[in-house]
Every structure is written in structure tokens, then in C-alpha cells.
Amino acid sequence: MGRDNATIYDVAMDAGVSIATVSRVLRGEANVSPATREKVQQAIARRHYRPSSIARGLTSKTTHSLGIILPKLLNPHYAMIFTGAQEEARKLGYSMSLFPWSSLDTDAYNPAAMLTERRLDGVIVCVEYLPPDHDELVHAALQALRRFMPVVLIGCVPPWYDFPAVANDNAAMMRRVVAYLTGMGHERIAFIGGMQEDKDPLRRDVGYEEGLRDARLPYIASYRAYGKGTPEAGRQALLSMLDELKADYWPTAVIALNDLVAMGCMDAAWEMGLRVPEQLSVIGCDDLFCAPYLTPPLTSINTHQQRNGARAVQLLLSGEKKHEIVDWELMERASCAPIKR
Amino acid sequence: MGRDNATIYDVAMDAGVSIATVSRVLRGEANVSPATREKVQQAIARRHYRPSSIARGLTSKTTHSLGIILPKLLNPHYAMIFTGAQEEARKLGYSMSLFPWSSLDTDAYNPAAMLTERRLDGVIVCVEYLPPDHDELVHAALQALRRFMPVVLIGCVPPWYDFPAVANDNAAMMRRVVAYLTGMGHERIAFIGGMQEDKDPLRRDVGYEEGLRDARLPYIASYRAYGKGTPEAGRQALLSMLDELKADYWPTAVIALNDLVAMGCMDAAWEMGLRVPEQLSVIGCDDLFCAPYLTPPLTSINTHQQRNGARAVQLLLSGEKKHEIVDWELMERASCAPIKR
DNA sequence: CTGAAAGCGCTTACAG
DNA sequence: CTGAAAGCGCTTACAG
Numbered sequence: 001m002g003r004d005n006a007t008i009y010d011v012a013m014d015a016g017v018s019i020a021t022v023s024r025v026l027r028g029e030a031n032v033s034p035a036t037r038e039k040v041q042q043a044i045a046r047r048h049y050r051p052s053s054i055a056r057g058l059t060s061k062t063t064h065s066l067g068i069i070l071p072k073l074l075n076p077h078y079a080m081i082f083t084g085a086q087e088e089a090r091k092l093g094y095s096m097s098l099f100p101w102s103s104l105d106t107d108a109y110n111p112a113a114m115l116t117e118r119r120l121d122g123v124i125v126c127v128e129y130l131p132p133d134h135d136e137l138v139h140a141a142l143q144a145l146r147r148f149m150p151v152v153l154i155g156c157v158p159p160w161y162d163f164p165a166v167a168n169d170n171a172a173m174m175r176r177v178v179a180y181l182t183g184m185g186h187e188r189i190a191f192i193g194g195m196q197e198d199k200d201p202l203r204r205d206v207g208y209e210e211g212l213r214d215a216r217l218p219y220i221a222s223y224r225a226y227g228k229g230t231p232e233a234g235r236q237a238l239l240s241m242l243d244e245l246k247a248d249y250w251p252t253a254v255i256a257l258n259d260l261v262a263m264g265c266m267d268a269a270w271e272m273g274l275r276v277p278e279q280l281s282v283i284g285c286d287d288l289f290c291a292p293y294l295t296p297p298l299t300s301i302n303t304h305q306q307r308n309g310a311r312a313v314q315l316l317l318s319g320e321k322k323h324e325i326v327d328w329e330l331m332e333r334a335s336c337a338p339i340k341r
Numbered sequence: 342m343g344r345d346n347a348t349i350y351d352v353a354m355d356a357g358v359s360i361a362t363v364s365r366v367l368r369g370e371a372n373v374s375p376a377t378r379e380k381v382q383q384a385i386a387r388r389h390y391r392p393s394s395i396a397r398g399l400t401s402k403t404t405h406s407l408g409i410i411l412p413k414l415l416n417p418h419y420a421m422i423f424t425g426a427q428e429e430a431r432k433l434g435y436s437m438s439l440f441p442w443s444s445l446d447t448d449a450y451n452p453a454a455m456l457t458e459r460r461l462d463g464v465i466v467c468v469e470y471l472p473p474d475h476d477e478l479v480h481a482a483l484q485a486l487r488r489f490m491p492v493v494l495i496g497c498v499p500p501w502y503d504f505p506a507v508a509n510d511n512a513a514m515m516r517r518v519v520a521y522l523t524g525m526g527h528e529r530i531a532f533i534g535g536m537q538e539d540k541d542p543l544r545r546d547v548g549y550e551e552g553l554r555d556a557r558l559p560y561i562a563s564y565r566a567y568g569k570g571t572p573e574a575g576r577q578a579l580l581s582m583l584d585e586l587k588a589d590y591w592p593t594a595v596i597a598l599n600d601l602v603a604m605g606c607m608d609a610a611w612e613m614g615l616r617v618p619e620q621l622s623v624i625g626c627d628d629l630f631c632a633p634y635l636t637p638p639l640t641s642i643n644t645h646q647q648r649n650g651a652r653a654v655q656l657l658l659s660g661e662k663k664h665e666i667v668d669w670e671l672m673e674r675a676s677c678a679p680i681k682r
Numbered sequence: 683c684t685g686a687a688a689g690c691g692c693t694t695a696c697a698g
Numbered sequence: 699c700t701g702a703a704a705g706c707g708c709t710t711a712c713a714g
Contacts, residue, residue: 005489007707018685023709031683048488053458054398055707058690063395065438065459072424074630079420083413086439095455097406097438098427114436117394118406147389148346231634263634289415290629293572293604295636348691359701364693372699396691399706684714690707698700 006047014043026051057119065095066316067115068309069125072100075229075260077286077305078126081154084309085124092317094121101125112141115148122150122316124309127157152316154308157323158200165323166312168303171207173328177255177283177301178211180330185339186253186281187215190223192237192265193257208255222249229257234264235271242272252280252339259284259291259300266294266335277337287331296334303328347388355384367392398460406436407657408456408464409650413441416570416601418627418646419467422495425650426465433658435462442466453482456489463491463657465650468498493657495649498664499541506664507653509644512548514669518596518624518642519552521671526680527594527622528556531564533578533606534598549596563590570598575605576612583613593621593680600625600632600641607635607676618678628672637675644669 008026012019017036024032025040032040043049057063066089070078086096097120099111115123123145127138142163145151153165174191181189191208200206205224212219222245225237234256242250256262262284266276274280276296284291287302308326315322349367353360358377365373366381373381384390398404407430411419427437438461440452456464464486468479483504486492494506515532522530532549541547546565553560563586566578575597583591597603603625607617615621617637625632628643649667656663 009707019708020685020687020710021683024684027709033683036683048485050457050489052460052707054395054404054460055690056709057395058399058692058707059709061690067436073414073420073427074417074424076415076417076420079414079417082439083415083441086414086441090441090455095408095438095440095459097436098423099436100424100427100431113391114431116391118436119393119395144389148391231630260630263631267634288631289572289601290604290631290634293608293631294634350691360692361694361701361703362699365700368693374699377699393691396706397693399691399708400693402706686713688710688712690709693706694704696704697702 005052006049008049008051010047011040011043011049014047015039063119063121064093065097065118065120066313067097067099067118067120067123069099069101069111069115069123071126071128073098075258075286076288077258080305081126081309084306085313086309087306088310088313092313094313094317099123110137110141112144116144120149122152124152124154124312124316126155127153127161128155150316150319152312154312156200156202158202159323164315164321166308166315167202167323167325168328169202169325170204171202171210173285173301173303174204174207174255175211175214176207176330178208179214181253181255181281181283181336182211182215182217184253184281184336187217187339188220188223188249188251188253189217190225190238190241190251190254192225192234192241192254193227193229193261196226204257223251227257227261229260231260231264231267234261235268236264237261238265238268239271242268250274250280253336254280254282256282256284258286259288259298262298262300262335263290263294266298277335278340281336281339283336291331292333294335299333299336300331301328302331346393347390349390349392352381352384352388352390355388356380404460404462405434406438406459406461407654408438408440408459408461410440410442410452410456410464410466412467412469414439416599416627417629417631418599421646422467422650425647425652426654427650428647429651429654433654435654435658440464451478451482453485456486461490463493465493465495465653465657467496468494468502469496491657491660493653495653497541497543499543500664505656505662507649507656508543508664508666509669510543510666511545512543512551514626514642514644515545515548515596516552516555517548517671519549520555522594522596522622522624522677523552523556523558525594525622525677528558528680529561529564529590529592529594530558531566531579531582531592531595533566533575533582533595534568534570534602537567545598564592568598568602570601572601572605572608575602576609577605578602579606579609580612583609591615591621594677595621595623597623597625599627600629600639603639603641603676604631604635607639618676619681622677622680624677632672633674635676640674640677641672642669643672 008019089096153163157165157167227233284300287300291298349360430437494504498506498508568574568578625641628641632639
């Protein structure tokens with residue numbers, strides 16, 4: 001296949017100049033005579049020469065590649081963040097590598113090792129889905145990373161993380177969502193999905209409780225189900241919630257951790273003969289592309305994930321130390337309705 | 342931030358040995374005395390030393406990073422391929438960078454330039470969504486890439502592409518799908534989405550026509566609508582197809598290019614008051630995670646995309662020259678039903 | 683405007 | 699078992 005490519009020496013020899021001169025035309029420096037430039041460019045073309053960014057990186061201490069650590073990409077939520085980050089990176093001349101990390105699934109694997117060897121110019125890390133008991137592990141990984149490259153956090157970032165971040169205020173979101181539902185007359189509002197963690201004041205549970213308090217409603221533990229962020233987890237959780245409660249106490253609205261969970265809840269409702277939204281309002285989060293195509297179309301929250309991914313790249317490369325709180329938008333569709341007396 | 346990291350020289354000095362010795366313990370070579378090894382390891386730990394894979398790459402001519410060129414990741418189909426490839430790569434010690442390329446959207450951008458400079462150890466490229474009139478452009482890009490690194494193709498790969506590949510036989514898939522529908526009594530079968538291209542014998546249109554011929558049905562141009570692979574494109578296409586035809590001639594079944602298009606078709610059907618599947622059967626392709634959660638659950642084709650992504654990585658790293666044809670599975674759900682007389 | 687030389691941080695024969 | 703030296707393919711002062 002002939003994969004021994006031409007080097008700058010080959011080109012220099014062909015053009016009858018020094019490698020310094022080749023380097024100059026490569027980087028488009030002005031101080032090269034037109035004739036020389038021409039000769040060099042011809043040699044480059046003839047040899048199909050492309051400078052090795054890896055050799056270049058050794059001198060310039062820069063690789064023009066970034067990394068991003070995310071949970072599973074199969075949730076389109078993360079694919080959107082990745083896409084936003086990747087596109088912004090490309091615009092600025094950087095490539096983007098993905099390093100999945102969800103310690104929920106694979107405790108053994110820690111991407112920090114692979115990343116630190118690669119002298120990336122920076123890394124975006126999404127600390128979601130890393131359960132609270134792994135706090136130290138996460139911190140250690142972040143410290144290790146930071147020693148080698150700038151780090152920007154994205155997603156649900158606890159405020160005490162001492163890193164630049166593009167952070168969702170999940171508590172505020174939830175509070176608003178609860179208000180949206182209580183405003184429609186709902187009083188038995190379930191919240192399904194996610195894990196129990198006490199520390200982070202930005203977490204959804206805080207907002208859930210605040211929202212209930214705002215409406216002077218009691219916090220009822222039976223309406224709070226923990227679980228993974230998948231459709232099947234959502235389905236199971238709602239089914240067992242209904243199973244454990246007399247029908248009089250069934251929730252009239254459920255807030256799902258994300259749209260995947262919401263999809264599972266809608267399925268569970270259908271299995272139990274509950275019509276959405278007439279008998280059960282459902283609201284998701286992330287506003288996945290399929291939300292408008294569900295039956296009924298799913299009300300959700302759009303957090304502008306692509307924009308956030310792009311923003312994280314900007315913070316990374318500019319070196320700004322900001323901790324930005326992301327705005328979001330309630331996408332009202334047909335899966336929530338006022339309660340009927 | 343102290344980002345000037347220790348080098349092998351620092352470690353060697355700390356441990357009082359030569360850099361060659363440090364290099365040996367780094368790479369786990371056997372011929373180092375236990376005492377020396379210990380000293381070196383301590384120095385490494387104390388310095389938080391991590392070898393630079395980029396310096397290493399300069400000598401070893403290997404970067405342990407792979408690339409993948411895909412259309413938009415926002416279609417979960419491609420996210421699945423990417424995930425499969427990325428996970429397999431990681432298992433083998435490689436990282437994976439994404440380079441989106443859909444010349445449909447961004448003619449200007451050609452990822453080959455960025456890739457060739459990065460001396461990757463290989464690249465997987467998905468040539469789908471690169472329209473036929475860009476054939477030369479695609480070929481040129483592939484040749485450029487191949488000069489610098491091994492290339493494996495994935496997806497709908499025309500057989501005359503002289504590359505190792507993990508290829509879908511879309512023609513066979515379509516033929517089978519048509520048979521599935523004619524077996525249910527359908528005779529007016531529409532096919533929506535994709536572009537008109539004449540050359541590739543593996544393309545869906547070939548199978549569509551074969552399928553009709555198998556059932557001795559006429560090919561009716563009005564039932565073939567071209568378009569992008571998005572829900573909105575699918576919706577529009579079906580709406581205008583219905584609009585242009587007397588209701589007597591409306592299709593009783595539609596085959597969608599992919600699940601996204603199918604979602605749009607189901608929406609269009611709903612808008613026109615056509616019930617799925619009673620009045621219109623719909624079948625998609627790719628078996629996206631949301632297919633089972635649509636109403637009705639969408640019949641689709643599972644092409645084992647994650648497995649294919651992983652397989653492409655294996656071909657890439659093993660150097661096998663195979664052109665593998667992928668098997669697939671019809672996922673029967675409720676969106677297709679026998680026709681009622 | 684151009685070139686010789688040092689250096690980036692490793693690995694790899696080659697000696698010993 | 700260990701070290702001195704060359705080399706990977708570039709960039710960057712420094713001279714001229």
C-alpha cells in the first residue's frame with residue numbers, strides 16, 4: 001500500500017531548499033520568495049506531502065485535538081452535546097475524540113489514563129451518571145486530567161466543583177416543571193428516575209421538593225422512584241408504583257428524569273389502561289428528536305444541548321474560568337393536560 | 342495550573358538511571374532488576390509522570406488512535422455504529438475520533454485534509470449520504486486517505502469500491518421487505534426517501550423493483566418519492582404523494598428509507614386521517630431505540646449496527662481485505678398488517 | 683529571504 | 699541488567 005509517506009526532508013530535497021524553508025511555506029509565512037514558494041509547493045503536490053501533526057505537536061506542545069468524556073452516546077441527549085462540541089471544535093481546527101465513561105456500568109474503566117497520555121489540548125467532561133459514592137473517584141480522575149490539560153465540565157455540575165463549566169440548574173428546572181403541573185391542578189405528582197444523592201443543591205430532587213412546597217403540597221415518598229435513565233427502567237418504575245398504590249392514590253402526573261424514561265412511562269400507562277394526558281400527564285426532559293412523534297407528543301424541556309457543547313469548547317480554548325448556568329425552554333406538547341375534577 | 346509535565350528525563354534523573362531504563366519499565370520489559378524497577382516506579386508516581394503518546398508515536402510510527410467518518414450523528418443509527426466502533430477500539434487500546442462528513446450538507450468541508458495530517462492508525466468511513474454526483478469527490482478523498490492509513494468502509498458500500506468493507510446489502514433487504522408486504526396482500530406499495538442513483542446494484546431501489554417483479558406487480562413511479570432521511574422530509578413526501586393521487590390509488594403500505602422517515606410518514610398518515618396499520622402499513626429501517634415506543638410500534642429492520650461498527654474496527658486493525666455482507670433481522674411490530682378487502 | 687543547528691520526548695538498536 | 703547515542707519529523711531561534 002506504500003504507506004511510508006514523504007517527510008519534510010523529501011520535499012526539501014526535491015525542491016532544492018532547506019527543511020526550514022519548507023516549514024515556512026507550510027505555515028504560510030510571508031518571508032519566502034515567490035519563486036521558492038512555488039518550487040516547494042510543487043514538490044509538496046508531487047509527493048502528496050502532508051505535514052505530520054504529531055511531529056509538529058512534539059515541538060509546538062499542541063495537538064489540536066480535544067477530548068470529551070460522556071456517558072453512553074446511545075442516549076441522543078449525549079449525541080447532541082457531542083455534536084455541538086465536535087462541530088465547534090472543527091470550526092476552530094480541532095478534532096474531537098470521545099471517551100465514554102459511565103461508572104454505573106463499567107467501574108473498571110477509567111478514561112483518565114488513556115487521556116493523559118494523549119496530550120490533548122483540552123477535555124470536556126460530563127460528570128453526570130457518575131453516582132455520588134464515586135465522588136472521590138471522579139475527583140481523582142478530574143485532578144489527574146487537569147494536571148495534563150485544561151478541563152471544562154458540562155451537564156449537571158455541582159457548584160463546588162472548582163472547574164469552568166457549562167452547567168444545568170436541574171433544581172430550577174424541576175421547580176418550574178412542578179409549578180407547571182400544579183398550575184394545571186395536579187396534586188399527586190410523581191418523579192421517576194435518577195439516583196438518590198443528597199449533596200448537590202442543583203439536583204432535581206431539590207427542585208422537586210421546592211416545587212411541592214411552593215404549592216403547599218406534601219412530599220410523598222411513594223411518588224419518588226429511583227432508577228436508571230432508560231425506557232424500560234421508566235416503565236418498570238411506573239408499573240410498580242401503580243401496583244403498590246390504591247387507584248385513588250395514583251399520581252395524576254409524572255415527571256420523568258428524561259425523555260427515555262418518559263417513553264417508558266407512557267408505555268406503562270398504556271399497559272395499565274391509563275390515557276395520556278387525560279388520566280396521566282407525562283413530562284420528560286431533553287427534548288429528543290422523537291418527542292414530537294410520540295403519541296401523544298411529549299412535553300419536554302429543551303436545554304439547547306448542541307449549543308452547550310459548543311460553548312464548552314469555547315470555554316476550553318479561551319481559558320475563561322466561567323461557571324455558566326444554562327437556560328432552557330419548556331416545550332409544551334400534548335402529553336400534559338389540566339386535571340379534570 | 343502547572344501544566345509543564347515531567348518528562349522521561351525528569352524521572353530518570355530522580356531515579357538515578359538512564360532514560361532507556363525508564364523507557365524499559367514503562368513498557369514493562371522483563372530485563373530490569375527489581376530494585377531499579379522499584380526506584381523508577383517511585384519516581385514516576387512522585388512526578389505524576391505519564392509518557393507522552395505523541396512523542397512515542399513519533400518513533401513508533403503508531404498513534405493508537407483511529408478515526409471514523411460518518412454523516413450526522415444526530416441520527417441514532419450513526420451513533421450506534423460509532424458506539425460499536427468506539428467500544429471495540431477502546432478494548433484494543435485505541436481512541437476514536439469522529440469526523441462528520443455529509444457532502445449533502447457541507448460541500449465545502451472535506452475531512453480528508455484534517456485526517457491525513459493526524460497520522461491515525463486507520464479510519465472507518467461511511468460513504469452513505471454522499472450523493473452519486475459526488476462520486477469522484479468521494480473517490481479522491483478515499484484515495485488521499487488510503488495513502489496515509491488503512492481504510493475500511495461501512496454501510497451501503499457499492500461493490501466496486503476496492504476497500505475492505507462491512508457492507509449492507511440494501512437491495513436484498515428491500516426485496517425481502519416488499520415480499521413481506523405483498524405476502525400480506527399489499528399491492529400498492531410506496532417507497533419514500535433516499536436519492537436517485539443508478540449505479541449501485543446494492544441500493545434499495547434495485548431491491549424495491551425486484552420485489553415488485555417477484556410479486557408480478559407494476560412499478561409505479563408515483564409511489565416512489567425521493568428525499569432526505571428526516572422525519573419532516575418523510576412527512577412532506579407522503580403528504581404530497583397522497584395529495585397528487587385519487588384516494589383509490591393511495592398506497593396501502595409505505596416503506597421508509599429509515600425509521601426517521603417512517604416517523605414522519607406515520608405523522609402524515611395521522612394528519613390525513615389514515616389509521617396505521619389498518620389503512621396504511623408502515624415499515625422503517627434501522628430499528629432505532631424509539632421504534633418500539635411509537636404508536637403503533639414501528640416494524641423495522643435491525644442491521645446490528647453496533648456489531649458492524651466493532652467489526653469494522655477489527656478489519657481495520659487486522660488488515661484483512663474482506664468485503665463482508667452484513668446480515669439483518671426483520672423486527673415485526675404492529676405498524677404493518679394484512680390488507681383487508 | 684534562506685540555512686544550519688538545536689530541541690521537542692520518546693524508542694531502538696548497539697555496546698558493555 | 700544498564701547506558702550512550704542516533705533517530706522519529708517537525709519548529710524555532712539564530713546567523714547570515
